[in-house]
Structures are given as structure tokens and as C-alpha cells.
Amino acid sequence: MITIDGDKVVVSDIDGRREEHHIGTPEAFSILSRLWLRAGWDTKYVYSFTWMGRPIIQLPEDMVRLQEVIHLTKPDVIIETGVAHGGSLIFSASLCKAMDKGRVIGIDIEIRPHNRKAIESHPLFPFITLIEGSSVDLAVVAEVKAQVKNGERVIIFLDSCHSKEHVAAELKAYAPLVSVGSYIVAMDGIMEQVVGASRTQPDWTWNNPKQAALEFVAANKDFIIEEPPFAFNEGSITERVTYWPSAFIKRVR
Numbered sequence: 001m002i003t004i005d006g007d008k009v010v011v012s013d014i015d016g017r018r019e020e021h022h023i024g025t026p027e028a029f030s031i032l033s034r035l036w037l038r039a040g041w042d043t044k045y046v047y048s049f050t051w052m053g054r055p056i057i058q059l060p061e062d063m064v065r066l067q068e069v070i071h072l073t074k075p076d077v078i079i080e081t082g083v084a085h086g087g088s089l090i091f092s093a094s095l096c097k098a099m100d101k102g103r104v105i106g107i108d109i110e111i112r113p114h115n116r117k118a119i120e121s122h123p124l125f126p127f128i129t130l131i132e133g134s135s136v137d138l139a140v141v142a143e144v145k146a147q148v149k150n151g152e153r154v155i156i157f158l159d160s161c162h163s164k165e166h167v168a169a170e171l172k173a174y175a176p177l178v179s180v181g182s183y184i185v186a187m188d189g190i191m192e193q194v195v196g197a198s199r200t201q202p203d204w205t206w207n208n209p210k211q212a213a214l215e216f217v218a219a220n221k222d223f224i225i226e227e228p229p230f231a232f233n234e235g236s237i238t239e240r241v242t243y244w245p246s247a248f249i250k251r252v253r
């Protein structure tokens with residue numbers, strides 16, 4: 001049980017174990033953040049944002065982090081699986097425009113006509129290529145690879161089907177494109193933490209992108225899971241509030 005008693009956060013369990021943390025500590029922040037993430041899952045908080053006019057289904061904390069990583073890695077090509085309403089593509093494209101560098105390739109198994117129309121008529125569409133098809137379809141993978149030139153710096157965001165099997169197949173297909181020092185990000189490992197809530201499945205304890213990422217790095221020595229460093233931090237929090245635990249797979253050689 002978690003209780004908030006004035007400026008204290010108290011965690012107690014049925015075995016009589018008890019932790020007490022002042023509200024101003026990283027430990028209290030971590031406990032409250034976990035609760036907040038769970039409340040956000042149940043209330044569909046991440047379904048309440050847009051980026052330059054298009055719905056983006058992301059936690060704002062994660063968007064800020066992604067901006068830091070894109071600015072740090074300065075990719076020539078950003079490959080994203082999972083387009084939905086296009087908000088994440090527009091987000092990446094807006095950073096490409098601001099940095100005067102990069103373009104975006106978006107892949108989705110189904111780009112609904114109204115979403116396609118809105119994306120194609122967006123002022124940032126010149127930075128975007130849309131590919132419709134399953135991200136693990138061999139023809140789609142070949143089409144993406146054909147669009148990346150030798151030596152281009154590539155970063156990849158996986159936000160399509162979040163089953164372990166699908167993410168593992170995406171990692172196998174796309175990781176060879178990732179540049180050394182850049183990342184392939186297996187998004188939405190939060191699934192593991194919200195099992196039991198509405199819109200979840202019992203097998204999400206293992207059937208999730210985080211497990212796919214962990215197994216991928218265990219089998220591929222060129223990659224490690226490494227959270228990008230904080231670009232700025234004058235506070236005491238050193239762990240991010242995120243929907244993407246163990247998501248940042250960095251190519252090290």
C-alpha cells in the first residue's frame with residue numbers, strides 16, 4: 001500500500017515491510033512516478049496530445065527525451081515503424097527542419113485515408129516518405145533499405161505492433177541499418193508494468209518490446225541497452241519517467 005502523509009510517501013506491504021521517503025527525494029519521486037504512469041495508462045493520458053496539428057500517442061517526457069537524442073545523434077535518416085495519425089512523423093520532421101538536416105521514413109501496415117491526407121498536406125510532408133505495409137514484410141524492409149544511402153547516419157524508432165515476436169523481427173530486419181553510436185528504440189516496454197489494468201493482456205509480463213530488446217542485445221554483441229545521457233540535469237533525479245524502459249539499443253561497433 002502507498003500512502004501520502006503530509007510530506008512523506010509511505011510504502012507498506014502485508015509482510016509488515018515499510019519504507020518511508022520524504023516527498024523531496026528521488027525515491028519518493030520514483031514511487032509517485034510509477035503510480036502516475038499507471039494512472040495515465042488507465043486514463044489514456046498519452047492519447048491527449050498533438051504535435052503541430054497531428055495526434056501523437058506518446059508521453060511528453062519521452063518526446064522531450066527523443067528530441068535530445070535526435071539532436072545528439074543528428075541523423076540523416078529517421079526510420080519509424082507505426083505511423084497512426086502521423087504525429088510522431090511530424091515531430092521528427094519538425095526537428096529535421098529545425099536542424100536543417102535529416103528526413104523521415106514512416107511505415108505502417110494501414111495508413112487510413114484521412115490520416116494519409118492530413119500527413120501529405122502537412123507543411124512538413126516534404127521531409128517524410130510514407131510506406132504502407134507490415135514493417136517486417138521483406139518487400140517493405142527492402143524498400144526502406146533502398147532509400148538509405150551508404151554512409152548515412154540512421155536512427156530507428158519501433159512503435160508498431162508491440163508483441164515480443166514482432167519487435168524481435170523488426171530488430172533483426174532494421175538493426176543492421178543503425179549507425180555506430182546511434183540507436184534503435186524499442187518503444188512501449190511499459191506494457192510489462194501495467195498488466196492487470198484495462199486494455200492489457202496477462203502475457204504482457206513477457207510478451208513485450210522490452211523482452212525483445214533484452215534478448216536482442218544478449219545475442220548481438222554490437223549492441224547494448226544504454227539510456228542516452230541526460231543532456232542537462234541540475235536536479236537530483238537520474239532516472240527518466242518513461243513508457244520506454246530498456247528501450248534504447250545503442251550500436252557500439
Ligand SMILES: C[S@@+](CC[C@H](N)C(=O)[O-])C[C@H]1O[C@@H](n2cnc3c(N)ncnc32)[C@H](O)[C@@H]1O
Pocket residue numbers: 055056057058081082083084085086087088107108109110133134135136159160161
Ligand atoms: C502506437 S501506434 C503508432 C503511434 C505513433 N508512432 C505516434 O507516436 O503517434 C501503432 C501503429 O502501428 C501500426 N502497426 C501495427 N502492426 C503493424 C505492422 N505489422 N507493421 C507496421 N505497422 C503496424 C498500427 O496500424 C498503428 O498505426
